[in-house]
Amino acid sequence: GAVVSQHPSRVICKSGTSVKIECRSLDFQATTMFWYRQFPKQSLMLMATSNEGSKATYEQGVEKDKFLINHASLTLSTLTVTSAHPEDSSFYICSARPQPKGVNTGELFFGEGSRLTVL
Amino acid sequence: GNSVTQMEGPVTLSEEAFLTINCTYTATGYPSLFWYVQYPGEGLQLLLKATKADDKGSNKGFEATYRKETTSFHLEKGSVQVSDSAVYFCALSSYGNNRLAFGKGNQVVVIP
Numbered sequence: 001g002a003v004v005s006q007h008p009s010r011v012i013c014k015s016g017t018s019v020k021i022e023c024r025s026l027d028f029q030a031t032t033m034f035w036y037r038q039f040p041k042q043s044l045m046l047m048a049t050s051n052e053g054s055k056a057t058y059e060q061g062v063e064k065d066k067f068l069i070n071h072a073s074l075t076l077s078t079l080t081v082t083s084a085h086p087e088d089s090s091f092y093i094c095s096a097r098p099q100p101k102g103v104n105t106g107e108l109f110f111g112e113g114s115r116l117t118v119l
Numbered sequence: 120g121n122s123v124t125q126m127e128g129p130v131t132l133s134e135e136a137f138l139t140i141n142c143t144y145t146a147t148g149y150p151s152l153f154w155y156v157q158y159p160g161e162g163l164q165l166l167l168k169a170t171k172a173d174d175k176g177s178n179k180g181f182e183a184t185y186r187k188e189t190t191s192f193h194l195e196k197g198s199v200q201v202s203d204s205a206v207y208f209c210a211l212s213s214y215g216n217n218r219l220a221f222g223k224g225n226q227v228v229v230i231p
Contacts, residue, residue, distance in 0.1 A: 034219075042224075111162050
């Protein structure tokens with residue numbers, strides 16, 4: 001199946017610093033990638049939709065200046081948490097869908113997630 | 120709008136027991152339905168899917184049938200193993216829609 005890889009898988013940073021998380025589709029091209037945030041024992045919350053070559057679309061309540069998303073190529077999207085604070089500590093997951101072939105069934109492939117801890 | 124409801128609370132059961140996790144949905148049109156599994160410390164993996172009414176998705180001994188009349192997609196496995204301990208998410212995607220709507224997930228713990 002299609003593979004999506006995230007890096008780093010774990011990161012610890014000091015409050016006030018910025019952290020970048022990469023999401024790569026390894027064996028397919030993705031015009032669209034999605035970034036989710038998962039709080040402990042809760043479901044995934046969609047943060048934004050990342051479109052290759054254009055600005056990301058953010059969900060209501062998500063600060064776009066706080067969570068910078070760049071989708072520079074068909075295989076790479078990055079999420080930068082700027083001026084991180086302890087409340088930004090969470091599990092961040094990206095997903096991607098191969099460029100559509102035929103009927104769009106909505107199937108997405110997920111990265112393994114990145115756990116951010118802000119001290 | 121689209122939404123997914125999963126049964127409340129974690130599920131704890133013994134090895135070789137029968138597992139059922141309920142999932143109901145609300146959607147416009149004809150959604151595709153999915154079950155994702157998340158093992159400890161890992162991202163989500165697609166477990167199975169069904170794209171139209173009466174379809175049965177199956178994988179690794181798990182099954183779920185797309186029931187349009189009851190708007191349900193319950194997950195079942197006849198004999199669970201310790202390795203099935205994970206969090207299971209039900210999700211849907213409307214035709215032509217990129218976005219997945221997830222249920223809250225159910226923690227499943229299988230005791231030897």
